[in-house]
Amino acid sequence: MRYQNGFDCQGLWVEREEEKELGLKNKKDIEKFGVLNFVKSCRKRVEKFSKIQTQQSIRLGYWMDWDNSYYTMSDSNQLHNWFLLKKYFNKGWLYKGEDVVPWCPRCGTASSKHDIITEGYKEVTHKALFMRFPIKGKKNEYFLIFTTTPWTVPADVIIAVNEKVDYVKVKQDKEYYWLSKKRLEELKGKYEIIEKRKGKKLEGMEYEMPYADMQKEKIHKVVLWDLASEEEGTGIVHCAPGCGAEDYELSKGKFPAISPLNDAGIYDKGYGKFSGKKYSEVNKLVLEDLKERGFVYKIENYKHRYPHCWRCGEELVFRLVDEWYVKAKEIREKLKKENKKIEWYPEYGKVRQEDWFDNMSDWLISRKRYWGLPLPIWECSCGNIEVVGSLKELGEKAIDKKKVNSLPEIHRPWIDEIKIKCKCGKEMERIKDVGDAWLDAGITPFSTQGYLENKKYWKEWFPADLISENMPGQYRGWFNALFWASVTLTGKAPFKAMFGYETLKDEKGEEMHKSKGNAIWFDDAVEKVGADPMRLLYCLQDPSQELRFGFHVLREPQNNLNVLYNVSRLVKNAKGNAKNIEDKWIISKLNSTIKKVKEEIDNLHPHLATRKLQDFWLNELSRGYIQFIRDRIAEEDKNALGVLRDVYLNLIKSCSPIIPFICEVIWQELRKEKIVKEESVHLCKWPKPGKINRKLEMDFEVVKRIIEAGLASRDEKKIGLKWPLAKAIVLGGDFKLNKELQEIIKRQLNVKELLFRESHANKKDISVDLDTKMTKALEGEGYAREISRKVQSSRKKAGLVKEDLIELEINVSKKLKELLSGFESFLKERTNSKEIVISEDKLNKYKLESEHKIKQERVTISFNRVSRR
Numbered sequence: 001m002r003y004q005n006g007f008d009c010q011g012l013w014v015e016r017e018e019e020k021e022l023g024l025k026n027k028k029d030i031e032k033f034g035v036l037n038f039v040k041s042c043r044k045r046v047e048k049f050s051k052i053q054t055q056q057s058i059r060l061g062y063w064m065d066w067d068n069s070y071y072t073m074s075d076s077n078q079l080h081n082w083f084l085l086k087k088y089f090n091k092g093w094l095y096k097g098e099d100v101v102p103w104c105p106r107c108g109t110a111s112s113k114h115d116i117i118t119e120g121y122k123e124v125t126h127k128a129l130f131m132r133f134p135i136k137g138k139k140n141e142y143f144l145i146f147t148t149t150p151w152t153v154p155a156d157v158i159i160a161v162n163e164k165v166d167y168v169k170v171k172q173d174k175e176y177y178w179l180s181k182k183r184l185e186e187l188k189g190k191y192e193i194i195e196k197r198k199g200k201k202l203e204g205m206e207y208e209m210p211y212a213d214m215q216k217e218k219i220h221k222v223v224l225w226d227l228a229s230e231e232e233g234t235g236i237v238h239c240a241p242g243c244g245a246e247d248y249e250l251s252k253g254k255f256p257a258i259s260p261l262n263d264a265g266i267y268d269k270g271y272g273k274f275s276g277k278k279y280s281e282v283n284k285l286v287l288e289d290l291k292e293r294g295f296v297y298k299i300e301n302y303k304h305r306y307p308h309c310w311r312c313g314e315e316l317v318f319r320l321v322d323e324w325y326v327k328a329k330e331i332r333e334k335l336k337k338e339n340k341k342i343e344w345y346p347e348y349g350k351v352r353q354e355d356w357f358d359n360m361s362d363w364l365i366s367r368k369r370y371w372g373l374p375l376p377i378w379e380c381s382c383g384n385i386e387v388v389g390s391l392k393e394l395g396e397k398a399i400d401k402k403k404v405n406s407l408p409e410i411h412r413p414w415i416d417e418i419k420i421k422c423k424c425g426k427e428m429e430r431i432k433d434v435g436d437a438w439l440d441a442g443i444t445p446f447s448t449q450g451y452l453e454n455k456k457y458w459k460e461w462f463p464a465d466l467i468s469e470n471m472p473g474q475y476r477g478w479f480n481a482l483f484w485a486s487v488t489l490t491g492k493a494p495f496k497a498m499f500g501y502e503t504l505k506d507e508k509g510e511e512m513h514k515s516k517g518n519a520i521w522f523d524d525a526v527e528k529v530g531a532d533p534m535r536l537l538y539c540l541q542d543p544s545q546e547l548r549f550g551f552h553v554l555r556e557p558q559n560n561l562n563v564l565y566n567v568s569r570l571v572k573n574a575k576g577n578a579k580n581i582e583d584k585w586i587i588s589k590l591n592s593t594i595k596k597v598k599e600e601i602d603n604l605h606p607h608l609a610t611r612k613l614q615d616f617w618l619n620e621l622s623r624g625y626i627q628f629i630r631d632r633i634a635e636e637d638k639n640a641l642g643v644l645r646d647v648y649l650n651l652i653k654s655c656s657p658i659i660p661f662i663c664e665v666i667w668q669e670l671r672k673e674k675i676v677k678e679e680s681v682h683l684c685k686w687p688k689p690g691k692i693n694r695k696l697e698m699d700f701e702v703v704k705r706i707i708e709a710g711l712a713s714r715d716e717k718k719i720g721l722k723w724p725l726a727k728a729i730v731l732g733g734d735f736k737l738n739k740e741l742q743e744i745i746k747r748q749l750n751v752k753e754l755l756f757r758e759s760h761a762n763k764k765d766i767s768v769d770l771d772t773k774m775t776k777a778l779e780g781e782g783y784a785r786e787i788s789r790k791v792q793s794s795r796k797k798a799g800l801v802k803e804d805l806i807e808l809e810i811n812v813s814k815k816l817k818e819l820l821s822g823f824e825s826f827l828k829e830r831t832n833s834k835e836i837v838i839s840e841d842k843l844n845k846y847k848l849e850s851e852h853k854i855k856q857e858r859v860t861i862s863f864n865r866v867s868r869r
């Protein structure tokens with residue numbers, strides 16, 4: 001078996017945290033601080049936190065080969081990715097493309113569409129601008145156009161309408177406005193409908209754009225677009241193809257795309273008074289300017305969900321940029337085919353993964369950042385591109401080979417100094433981009449097992465039997481990257497089974513955040529409750545559901561672990577055989593539990609396995625068997641204690657992978673008492689199930705239900721279990737329970753007689769009627785039993801063992817003395833007394849005296865130890 005832990009070490013999230021630590025606000029600050037210093041600082045951060053995480057994981061009892069974790073910043077990981085990227089390039093899948101992408105002006109890099117889908121949207125209020133653009137060749141006639149990003153208006157190239165939608169021309173005072181019929185509500189004041197037209201009939205109409213002088217090519221006409229919706233705004237859409245992904249799609253190859261922002265979100269030169277201003281500033285300036293120049297119909301506040309940078313929280317903008325992509329088209333069907341072969345748990349993961357593969361666009365892999373995989377792409381001003389697949393190849397192509405040999409690591413800034421000679425004679429430089437960090441995580445099935453260095457070893461372990469990760473986000477993240485790399489290099493998925501789980505939330509079901517104050521730190525939790533209650537909580541959790549975590553929620557697993565621990569106190573170093581029917585039952589129940597647990601674990605249902613084990617220790621052992629053998633434990637019955645010991649030890653072994661700490665504590669305590677020999681429970685073999693008696697287990701289900709109903713009935717009538725009753729009548733049918741089983745029920749319910757009767761009600765319901773008539777004999781027995789229990793515990797307190805004989809005096813009232821007559825030998829037997837006196841007057845013969853109250857009666861017990869039997 002090979003266990004592989006790993007750390008994702010590179011990418012924007014590390015950079016962002018380190019920027020905060022260093023007090024750097026943006027890329028300019030980083031450049032000032034120095035790329036070299038920054039990269040070194042990021043590495044230190046990873047080293048520090050991976051150490052902490054390792055220690056925490058060990059503290060949690062997380063089973064891993066902790067000395068051999070992988071780090072995605074390693075040279076080997078980088079070089080395996082170079083190898084992969086070269087493969088992509090040779091297949092013609094890796095290309096430089098122009099596209100409008102979501103961009104974080106603070107981080108100065110593209111934010112992958114993939115990241116926005118799940119994590120990036122926040123509700124914000126923007127200004128909604130209703131503009132009026134004059135229609136060319138008409139007098140006082142306007143299109144009403146809606147936008148929530150005024151900064152994009154100078155980049156407006158066309159406006160779009162939907163060909164199927166009804167548009168109307170309305171008259172307001174002396175002016176005429178076009179908008180969709182469904183959006184008439186946006187008009188201020190009275191209006192009169194003058195004309196109706198389908199969108200199709202507006203196509204080609206030209207308008208006056210307020211910033212036409214800033215554009216070289218002036219289009220400014222109405223085009224048709226399916227996505228032009230009448231659900232909001234005016235049904236007429238402003239299109240800035242360089243500032244919106246859909247706008248760009250619409251106009252690609254037909255109309256120019258104007259992208260006025262630089263990578264920090266600042267307007268470039270050539271835009272008049274907007275140049276040099278940040279886009280948020282331009283938003284305000286455009287509003288003022290348009291208002292002044294009569295282009296505004298109205299301005300409103302507009303609440304909507306808008307994408308934000310998932311790492312730094314800054315609002316995203318859309319920019320037309322050159323980025324590097326890998327084509328999805330050629331690989332899509334292969335990925336889907338391989339995904340079908342994977343065993344997914346929970347199963348819906350497979351569907352979601354396929355859904356991602358179906359809808360994913362080309363993979364944008366470049367980031368304009370520092371701490372990451374240096375993309376091995378060298379470019380020449382002549383247009384030539386070289387993708388380098390290994391250090392050896394780089395050494396052959398580099399102008400200064402020494403620089404390659406003396407590279408301290410495969411990172412910026414060192415790698416950027418290496419130049420390649422182009423076939424045109426000029427020098428080629430590496431593009432400055434680093435790779436999407438998902439590339440780093442995706443290549444690990446190869447880098448961690450020496451795919452390039454020791455293929456024989458790699459073959460031995462590829463593909464992995466199982467991988468495990470938190471699911472949301474990973475369909476497009478890690479899982480996606482694993483599939484891409486592996487299907488490209490081998491044609492196969494890199495794992496056979498995938499165990500996933502949903503996210504951990506706080507007790508109210510809200511996401512935990514440091515800033516919200518609802519986050520619980522691992523170190524605090526483990527200090528307060530220990531690791532096992534957390535582990536038990538996780539292991540009981542259905543992985544397809546979100547887990548609610550908190551100290552209240554932890555109470556139940558804590559209590560349940562206490563029950564398991566408390567049973568250990570009853571376990572003695574006894575050897576015995578299953579003599580009674582309850583012994584045979586608990587052994588069978590243990591065996592069927594172990595069998596089922598093994599099955600569930602094999603089926604990747606750890607929560608069902610854990611529930612089965614917990615149910616066994618709570619309901620079968622503690623609330624079942626131990627209650628059944630209570631008297632036998634008191635009598636130190638070797639067989640009962642022997643069975644209890646065997647069952648408990650097997651239970652502890654079965655539980656040890658799930659709750660390793662408490663199991664080991666129990667084991668060591670039992671070891672001290674010489675009940676077990678093996679050094680540690682974790683060095684024992686996991687138990688194999690023995691014989692199972694289904695019929696007996698089913699009978700006991702009935703027995704337990706009858707006892708439960710009987711106890712409830714006693715509860716209802718407020719008659720304590722200590723007081724024997726004459727009869728219990730079981731309603732619900734004749735269950736054909738044998739004598740031995742009936743005896744268990746009688747003992748547990750403390751009744752003299754048990755009767756079964758068909759009930760007319762629903763047969764499945766078992767209820768118990770109790771005959772509560774008290775007789776002197778029953779009352780006397782109740783007291784006699786209670787008194788003998790008190791004596792037994794007093795004997796124990798005085799340090800006497802079972803074999804010690806005593807002389808016993810019991811002082812009681814006259815009434816009680818009468819009730820007890822006839823129970824002298826019962827008491828003598830039960831208390832192991834040589835002599836016994838029951839009297840009204842105190843004789844004060846013995847030293848060890850104690851007073852008790854039973855019901856309303858005062859009882860004094862005194863005794864002396866005489867001898868061993």
Ligand SMILES: [Zn+2]
Nearest residue numbers: 104107309312
């Ligand atoms: Zn950002």
Ligand SMILES: [Zn+2]
Nearest residue numbers: 380382422424
């Ligand atoms: Zn060249």
